[in-house]
Amino acid sequence: MAHEEMTRSPLIDVQNLTQKIGPQEILRGVDLSIYAGETLVLLGKSGGGKSVFLRHLIGLMKPVEGRILFEGQDIAQLNERQLEPIRRKIGMLFQDGALFDSLNVFDNVAFPLREHRQRNEKEIRDKVYESLSLVNMSGHEDKMPVNLSGGMRKRVALARAIISPPSVILYDEPTAGLDPIVSDSINKLIRHLQKQLQVTSVVVTHDMVSTNHVGDRVALLDRGKIHFWGSLQELASSTDPVVRNFVEGRSDENNDIE
Numbered sequence: 001m002a003h004e005e006m007t008r009s010p011l012i013d014v015q016n017l018t019q020k021i022g023p024q025e026i027l028r029g030v031d032l033s034i035y036a037g038e039t040l041v042l043l044g045k046s047g048g049g050k051s052v053f054l055r056h057l058i059g060l061m062k063p064v065e066g067r068i069l070f071e072g073q074d075i076a077q078l079n080e081r082q083l084e085p086i087r088r089k090i091g092m093l094f095q096d097g098a099l100f101d102s103l104n105v106f107d108n109v110a111f112p113l114r115e116h117r118q119r120n121e122k123e124i125r126d127k128v129y130e131s132l133s134l135v136n137m138s139g140h141e142d143k144m145p146v147n148l149s150g151g152m153r154k155r156v157a158l159a160r161a162i163i164s165p166p167s168v169i170l171y172d173e174p175t176a177g178l179d180p181i182v183s184d185s186i187n188k189l190i191r192h193l194q195k196q197l198q199v200t201s202v203v204v205t206h207d208m209v210s211t212n213h214v215g216d217r218v219a220l221l222d223r224g225k226i227h228f229w230g231s232l233q234e235l236a237s238s239t240d241p242v243v244r245n246f247v248e249g250r251s252d253e254n255n256d257i258e
């Protein structure tokens with residue numbers, strides 16, 4: 001990303017985000033800025049709070065402390081009705097797909113269009129087919145979610161998230177559980193959405209191949225804080241032991257299973 005872009009104010013600015021669930025401190029003052037048009041990859045170990053973090057960005061969880069500024073407005077202060085226009089700008093790919101079990105693939109993908117009161121069935125059909133084709137899921141329109149594999153569910157959820165391209169897309173583990181070829185096509189799709197539609201993205205992942213493919217900047221969440229953030233080159237050349245262990249997939253003996 002060019003230097004002059006970094007001097008603009010961030011599209012999303014998370015400041016001192018703190019979250020506790022019961023006695024557990026999950027986020028302990030996360031500071032993270034996301035700039036328009038970039039793809040930020042968020043790394044961190046399993047159970048570290050990445051999904052919890054993403055839920056705050058669309059107002060599904062309220063921070064115990066801190067602010068989440070979206071275009072300068074603190075969304076933590078907004079009620080459900082006030083959140084609506086912001087949520088319309090943000091597409092979210094949930095980690096588990098979160099498809100509607102009672103709707104087939106076609107109707108799941110068409111859902112956001114119908115929800116936004118688009119009534120032209122021919123247009124809906126064209127868009128659904130195009131979106132499914134982008135995720136290599138053409139021909140599965142009539143299947144019910146229960147009859148799909150985990151990876152297929154994820155791709156249908158992605159087709160639904162991008163059907164009316166939002167200005168921000170939050171991806172929670174977009175390539176987890178997918179074979180390398182489908183993963184590669186998802187990575188290309190994330191890049192395509194960024195390049196063609198100037199989408200701003202946050203990609204939560206464990207997948208270093210995907211990180212290197214889609215990331216402009218990378219942040220590592222560790223023990224409830226952003227332990228590292230920087231470019232892919234800075235990640236690759238970092239000598240910080242926590243960063244190295246994560247990038248090289250080594251378990252840290254002093255801090256194995258929590």
Ligand SMILES: Nc1ncnc2c1ncn2[C@@H]1O[C@H](COP(=O)(O)OP(=O)(O)OP(=O)(O)O)[C@@H](O)[C@H]1O
Binds near residue numbers: 051
């Ligand atoms: N609704 C909830 N109720 C209670 N605890 C929760 C809830 N959601 C998350 N947690 C806890 O918060 C912590 C962080 O969970 P989170 O799902 O954000 O981790 P993650 O970094 O996304 O992990 P993974 O990489 O495995 O998806 C975990 O200890 C989890 O048990």
Ligand SMILES: [Mg+2]
Binds near residue numbers: 050051
């Ligand atoms: Mg998660």
